[in-house]
Amino acid sequence: MPGKADSPEAYQLTDSVIANLTQLQLTNATFFGFTGGSYPRATTCKVMPTDNAWPTAETWNTLNLLTGGNLISTVPIGAVCYQGEHYNAAQCQKLTDNWSDSSMQ
Amino acid sequence: MWPLFQGATCLPQNAAKGTCELGGYPVYSVKATKVSDIQLAMNFARNTGVRLVIRNTGHDFLGKSTGAGSLSIWTHNLKEIEFIPAYSSPSSSYTGTAIKMGAGVEGIELYEAANRFGVTALSGEGRVSSLITVLLRHSKPS
Numbered sequence: 001m002p003g004k005a006d007s008p009e010a011y012q013l014t015d016s017v018i019a020n021l022t023q024l025q026l027t028n029a030t031f032f033g034f035t036g037g038s039y040p041r042a043t044t045c046k047v048m049p050t051d052n053a054w055p056t057a058e059t060w061n062t063l064n065l066l067t068g069g070n071l072i073s074t075v076p077i078g079a080v081c082y083q084g085e086h087y088n089a090a091q092c093q094k095l096t097d098n099w100s101d102s103s104m105q
Numbered sequence: 106m107w108p109l110f111q112g113a114t115c116l117p118q119n120a121a122k123g124t125c126e127l128g129g130y131p132v133y134s135v136k137a138t139k140v141s142d143i144q145l146a147m148n149f150a151r152n153t154g155v156r157l158v159i160r161n162t163g164h165d166f167l168g169k170s171t172g173a174g175s176l177s178i179w180t181h182n183l184k185e186i187e188f189i190p191a192y193s194s195p196s197s198s199y200t201g202t203a204i205k206m207g208a209g210v211e212g213i214e215l216y217e218a219a220n221r222f223g224v225t226a227l228s229g230e231g232r233v234s235s236l237i238t239v240l241l242r243h244s245k246p247s
Contacts, residue, residue, distance in 0.1 A: 008183055008207065011139035013148070031152045032145055047154035048174040049132055055153050060133060066145050070136040072179070074127060076115035082125040096117045 021066075028059045032066060110168025129168075131158060131177035137208075138182050146178045161209060183207030184214070188222045 013032075021029040047053045064071035081092035114128030135146040150157035156175035163170045171177070185207040192203035202224050206215065212228040219226035 007185060008137075008139040011141045013141040013144035017141075032148050033152070034144075034148060044154070046156040046174070048156075053154060055149075055155065059153075063133075063135070063145065063149055067135055067142045068138075070138060070142055072134045072136055074130050074132055074134060076125055076127065076130055078115040078117045078120070079125045081117040081120035082115065083120075084125065086125075092117055092120070099117065 026062060028055075028062055031055070031059060032063075110171055112173075127173070129171050129173050131160075131172060131175040134160070134177040134179045136179050136182060143178055143180075146176060150176050162211065180208040183209040186210055186214070186218045188218075188224075 013034075015034065018029070018033045021032060047055075060071065075086055077095065079086040080088040080095060110129055112128035114130075115125035135142050137143050137146075147157065149155070156172050158170060158172040158175045158177045159180065160170040160177045161180045185205075187205045189203040189205060191200070193200045202222075204215070204219065204222070204224075204226065206218075215226050215228055
């Protein structure tokens with residue numbers, strides 16, 4: 001494979017990797033291949049979270065596994081200020097104090 | 106910029122008045138640390154029909170680095186910088202010093218690296234904006 005051993009280029013997706021996924025009989029393996037995807041392109045709208053065709057949680061989890069745990073489910077940065085599971089008064093204060101710092105955003 | 110494209114949802118200042126919604130934020134992001142992450146995300150978006158956006162520092166003036174209901178490829182962590190003392194472009198239209206860098210390298214990081222290598226780099230506007238292409242010249246006039 002091209003690239004130095006520990007560089008990002010050392011890890012590249014190839015058709016043989018995709019073939020291995022198919023052999024594992026993952027039902028959603030076709031979502032990860034370079035060709036043969038079933039979604040008709042350019043003629044229809046994008047799939048939105050409220051659509052039936054939105055990928056299942058299991059499919060998103062497969063993407064997470066294939067990227068080595070690199071899938072992030074978005075929690076807006078301001079969520080620490082809202083009542084709920086992400087609320088954190090100290091982080092909220094720090095956020096509002098630094099709100100105009102462009103490198104924080 | 107961001108209020109226009111993100112939709113001004115989930116602002117810390119508005120916590121007393123409502124709930125935290127995603128608005129224009131992507132639903133998921135792939136933190137790209139290797140090439141296969143990018144390939145997987147692009148294949149996934151193409152095959153599922155999910156909207157794809159690319160985000161580095163999120164400073165795109167036209168808001169292309171965010172999008173409602175999207176999968177984002179987050180390239181900020183691709184920070185490799187490699188100095189190539191004798192580079193020749195494929196068409197040989199340029200020969201000389203060059204720097205090869207990851208998509209997540211920001212202006213200030215390039216300047217610091219170029220300084221260590223003893224060359225001058227040209228960057229874009231902004232200390233913390235990311236670079237895609239750069240021209241280099243050796244620090245001594247030739």
